[in-house]
Amino acid sequence: MNIEALIASTFDGLMLGFVFGLMAMGLTLIFGVMKVINLGHGPLIAIGMFAVLVMSQSLGINPYLTLPVIIVIGLLTGIVMYFVALHRVINSPELTTLLATFSVNMMITGLMTVIFSTSPRGLDVTLGSLQFGRVTILGTRVAAVVIAVVVTIALYFFLYRTRQGKSIRAVANNRGAAELMGINSSWVLGLSFGIGAMLAMISGMLLATMFSFTVLTGNALETKSFVIVVLGGLGNPTGALFGGIIIGLLESITTIFIPVSWVPVLEFVVFIMILLVRPNGIFGARSS
Amino acid sequence: MSRKIFTLCSLLTVLAIALAACATPTTEAPKPTAVPPTSAPAATAAPAVPATAAPKPPKPLVLGFTASQTGAQQVASKKQIEGLQLWLDDVKKAGGIKLKDGTIYMPEMKFYDDESKTDRVQALYTKLINDDKADFLFSPYSSGLAKAAAVVSEQNGKVMITAGAADDATMEQGFKNTFQLYTPASRYLTGAVDALQKFVPTAKKVAIVYEKDSFSTSVAAAAQPYAKSKGLEVVIYEGYDTGTTDFAPFINKIVAANPDAIIGGGHFADGTTFSKQLFEKKVPVKFVSILVAPPEPTFKDIGDAAVGIIGPSQWEPQVTYSADAAKAANMPYYGPSNKAFVDTYTAKYSSAPSYHSAGGYAQGLIFQKAIEDADSIDPAKIVAALDKMNLMTFYGVVKFSTDAKTHGKQEAHSMVYMQWQKDASGKLVTQIVWPLAAKSADAVLR
Numbered sequence: 109m110n111i112e113a114l115i116a117s118t119f120d121g122l123m124l125g126f127v128f129g130l131m132a133m134g135l136t137l138i139f140g141v142m143k144v145i146n147l148g149h150g151p152l153i154a155i156g157m158f159a160v161l162v163m164s165q166s167l168g169i170n171p172y173l174t175l176p177v178i179i180v181i182g183l184l185t186g187i188v189m190y191f192v193a194l195h196r197v198i199n200s201p202e203l204t205t206l207l208a209t210f211s212v213n214m215m216i217t218g219l220m221t222v223i224f225s226t227s228p229r230g231l232d233v234t235l236g237s238l239q240f241g242r243v244t245i246l247g248t249r250v251a252a253v254v255i256a257v258v259v260t261i262a263l264y265f266f267l268y269r270t271r272q273g274k275s276i277r278a279v280a281n282n283r284g285a286a287e288l289m290g291i292n293s294s295w296v297l298g299l300s301f302g303i304g305a306m307l308a309m310i311s312g313m314l315l316a317t318m319f320s321f322t323v324l325t326g327n328a329l330e331t332k333s334f335v336i337v338v339l340g341g342l343g344n345p346t347g348a349l350f351g352g353i354i355i356g357l358l359e360s361i362t363t364i365f366i367p368v369s370w371v372p373v374l375e376f377v378v379f380i381m382i383l384l385v386r387p388n389g390i391f392g393a394r395s396s
Numbered sequence: 397m398s399r400k401i402f403t404l405c406s407l408l409t410v411l412a413i414a415l416a417a418c419a420t421p422t423t424e425a426p427k428p429t430a431v432p433p434t435s436a437p438a439a440t441a442a443p444a445v446p447a448t449a450a451p452k453p454p455k456p457l458v459l460g461f462t463a464s465q466t467g468a469q470q471v472a473s474k475k476q477i478e479g480l481q482l483w484l485d486d487v488k489k490a491g492g493i494k495l496k497d498g499t500i501y502m503p504e505m506k507f508y509d510d511e512s513k514t515d516r517v518q519a520l521y522t523k524l525i526n527d528d529k530a531d532f533l534f535s536p537y538s539s540g541l542a543k544a545a546a547v548v549s550e551q552n553g554k555v556m557i558t559a560g561a562a563d564d565a566t567m568e569q570g571f572k573n574t575f576q577l578y579t580p581a582s583r584y585l586t587g588a589v590d591a592l593q594k595f596v597p598t599a600k601k602v603a604i605v606y607e608k609d610s611f612s613t614s615v616a617a618a619a620q621p622y623a624k625s626k627g628l629e630v631v632i633y634e635g636y637d638t639g640t641t642d643f644a645p646f647i648n649k650i651v652a653a654n655p656d657a658i659i660g661g662g663h664f665a666d667g668t669t670f671s672k673q674l675f676e677k678k679v680p681v682k683f684v685s686i687l688v689a690p691p692e693p694t695f696k697d698i699g700d701a702a703v704g705i706i707g708p709s710q711w712e713p714q715v716t717y718s719a720d721a722a723k724a725a726n727m728p729y730y731g732p733s734n735k736a737f738v739d740t741y742t743a744k745y746s747s748a749p750s751y752h753s754a755g756g757y758a759q760g761l762i763f764q765k766a767i768e769d770a771d772s773i774d775p776a777k778i779v780a781a782l783d784k785m786n787l788m789t790f791y792g793v794v795k796f797s798t799d800a801k802t803h804g805k806q807e808a809h810s811m812v813y814m815q816w817q818k819d820a821s822g823k824l825v826t827q828i829v830w831p832l833a834a835k836s837a838d839a840v841l842r
Contacts, residue, residue, distance in 0.1 A: 110652035110653075112651075112652065113648045113649055113651065113652035116648040116651070117644075117645045117648045117649075120644040120645055120648065121645065124642065124644075221466070225465070225466040225470070226466045226467050226470075226511065226512075227466060227467070227470040227471070228468065228470075228471075228664070228665035230668070230669070232697065232698070232699065234676070237676060237677070237678065239678060242651055242652075242680075244676070244677045244678055246644075246676050246677070318642070319641035319642055319669065320641055320665055320668070320669045321641065325641070328639070359642075359645065360644070360645040360648075361645075363645035363646055363648070363649055364645070364648065364649050364652070367634055367635070368634060368635075368636050368637075368640075368645070368646050368649075369608055369635055369636060369637050372637070
């Protein structure tokens, strides 16, 4: 075993894990608040990728400066998506909301395929790198970690320190009781969906600065998000962050020891094991 | 209320499906546009129609194929189709393909977007044969898609010329009507091993990394024993999944093995990403040769990461195939000169042709020559003409195997190796660096 390769891969995995965590936080937040499994999560990630692509290539804006615009687009898209596709079926069985978000997935994917085709795209972003012996830390990954951490802290500040955030937590805990306290649950649910979509788009934007992507990349990442969410505990944003880091490290470190094409297999073995042994996730509450 | 919601959801689903369908329209070949005069092979190669005979109206000849207008193979496929379209322009300019009895055939293209997907290729080639009544077939781009198309064409007894398909295994199934234009995959990177030993005589260790698809696996499987036979130690021999975007952990693994060279790769998307990440991670190897991506002009979009990357190429604009070269080799030359092809292509598409473009043109050119040699469009006679063919074009020498097991496999065409370098003004340019006899510049080590 080469210790330098291990160190380099640990850094790579750790940094990528923060972005994976952010990506999965959007999915788990929506589930935690309204018990909806958002199958439109992948296309939302893809919208983030293509939003930064369009703004940087067509308008010449630095990809990192598009973040405020993507935050606004994400929030609005999520809120609109909630009131158009989910609001009327929010109290229906979970299968109904699942199908509703699946329809949204198909619509967005179809529309984006018409506009962008499924050809590979990429951003030419270079932020230099730091070299320690044979360990190279890329600037784009450092920037992604910084943004992911700042967004996570901001989210926690919002949820625990603001009135709107406390309303979201109240609705997540007991929607009926929250409504009795005068909280407009429809608006809170819409806002929660908006925040979930925003997190997905920010992660898409950050991933676009690191890798090439297509319209369909989001759907592959959606699957990865499910693994992370189950690992971290459904409905638990902190768990999603740590789940993301675990998956990032797992992908990177295991590549050193096993053929790279076996890594996805290992990921899903972990997924099945968690479902069997600890269905509430590593960071979820134990079942009574 | 719930019924309304379900109705709404159903409508949205139908709309989504309709939109998705819009993304992959059945695409008619674009109308040919006027191209500046070039050497028109049909005009020069076909005999003149007797002056007394009344000119016969051209008969249509439907050429069917699929193009990857979307999906992973889009970039290379687009170039291949552009080359094919240019050939069609030249044939139309020359008045069609003429037989000795004065019959004129005017080729017309019928193609669909296969979305770079095998299952669509099989369905669409069936449609081309049964519904569109295609007379002859050309292959889609990439070995995997061409393999799927070949199965359908062979089952239906249709003659198909493949371009963009170098997989050996496909052509070792005893096919009767499929003919391969590209140098087979087994010979793609063997030259890179020779070049490595010439350019870096101290090289002892090589990493072979490849996309786990039919073509790239064939290339790697042939390169590994060849490298070993040349005394090199293969320190990594490993595939990665199609669609891989994050090579960072894989690159860490490669660096840990401390190779002197990296050879392998796959197709355009992964090749460009891999090259870019090798550059970003400052991987200390002097020689990198990867498949498919480097010969594409858009490879230079990755900037300095492209410098020093070597790519095996079926053809490059600087190649020296010519009528004189053919004469020296005691074989016939057919079609436009290399310069005429490059100039006409550049004028029409405002970009330099890649080897995929040349392959597309040559696909049509070889088919045209086969019809002229057969003096018929009877499939059996065309197969016989292709079996006898041994000639040089601007694309190189073409000769097909007549052995029962490997029938149609390319035997004579050979690769050149190009490298991205910076010219005196700092602009990225390609140069042929191997074989030395054909080099346009010395190789630059990374």
